[in-house]
Amino acid sequence: MKRHLNTLFVTTEGSYLAKDGAAVQVRFEKKTLLRVPLHNLDGIVCFGRVGFSSQLAAACADAGVSISLMSPHGRFRAAVVGFSPGNVLLRRQQYRAADDSEVTARIARNCISGKIANCRSVLLRAARDANEEERSSRLKLAAKHLAPILRRVAKADDADTVRGYEGESASKYFAAFDDLTSVEGFQMKGRSRRPPLDPINALLSFLYAMLAHDARSACEACGLDAAVGFLHRDRPGRPGCALDLMEEFRPVLADRLAFSLINRKQVSTKGFDVTSSGAVRMDDKTRKTVLTAYQTRKQDTIEHPFLGEKTTMGLLVHLQARLLARHLRGDLDEYPAFIWK
Missing domain, CATH: 3.100.10.20 (CRISPR-associated endonuclease Cas1, N-terminal domain)
Incomplete structure (x- = not known):
């Protein structure tokens, strides 16, 4: 291990x-x-x-x-990165699977099912913790709206359909973000990237970048090609497989941490600067605070729902990469996405 x-x-x-x-x-x-x-x-x-x-x-x-x-x-x-120690046969199988529309759809479907299920868990936990009944009700309603999308994803038979449902679920999920915090200045006016246009988007983009680094490392460590994905199709310079792996962890490792930092007032709007182009950036002090919190979060222990073993949050993405490799080798009938409970 x-x-x-x-x-x-x-x-x-x-x-x-x-x-x-x-x-x-x-x-x-x-x-x-x-x-x-x-x-x-x-x-x-x-x-x-x-x-x-x-x-x-x-x-x-x-x-x-x-x-x-x-x-x-x-x-x-x-x-x-150094030479990958992975078996060349695994990568050849990964390339074949990425060219097989049925296998691609199956893996993409499981990745997004895990992501949507984890998004619902984030909203429902926040609803339980909310100190206002009205805000709690809105969060529960947002989680309820994700349930039928999750059922439709389970029946999708091609990757493009899965991507469409993922976009629909993301729209409903991000629309509920303002109810995840009551701190002034951290309201979201839609998801914005490259550049982020408000503090919450800047915080999320930074955490997603850290998670992408970990997912890329996980792919390389077990011999997968980080560039060849299933949900995320090939694009020069894009680590498609790493982005596939990180989808189910965005709500758990990034989104939940972001709102914990905000609600505990470990970060404030004063730690974000607006550039002349309108982009919002974290200052050095805030960035260090976020990095420390991210490293601490990765040390938390959890029982893996599929393997039934105690592990740390930071190792989860490595375990998922190995499960994906086992599926590609034919040892597992399906790729078991990580479902946070």
Whole structure:
């Protein structure tokens, strides 16, 4: 079983990462800020202008530690990964499955069924926690509206139909977001990306980027090609399989965490800046708060509903990647999506 490893987030621009024996050394203005053994890391995420040595890149590749390069505000730019240890036969089977419309529809259907079920759980939990009866009722109604879509997804026989239902469910789900928080300034005026146009969209986009990094690492770790998906079709530069895997975790690991940070007032609207183009960005302090909370959330324990084993939230996406690989090999009749309870 894979151990839960940490992710090193480097947010100070101008930092430089170097190999120091079997560890990574973080330097800034010729001072050593941190030294972390590579065997304790699953990945390194660099924000903005952060440099690293070729010796470190080689050591990370050998140790199976991915280096992800992000914009200062969390948009993925590139990754440094080593040779995948996966069986070439698994990837060949993945490519065949991606070209098979029936297999593609089946995997896409299960991914989105898991996502919609988890969206309903987020809304229903929020309804139970709501301190206003009217807000609780609206959240329950929103969850109720997702139920028939979930039933229709289960009967869909092609991936395009699944994508249509996913869009319909997302529209109803995001429409209920204002009832997930009562904090002024975090109201959502529709989902906006590239760029996000309000603080809640900026927060969600950042968390989704972190989740995408983890999903990409999970694919590579078990030998899957992160670029070849089923729900998300091939597009240059897009990690389709990683995006497929992260769908069922968006409500659980990203959305719920975002609203916990807001409702507990760990983040405020003062921590977001509006650029001249209208884009909303997190400041450095808020970004560090979110990263810390994300790492803490990944340490929480949970019982995997399919495997029946205790694990951490951070390992769930790795377990799902392995279950997908088992399905592609023919060991499992279906891909069992993660259903949060």
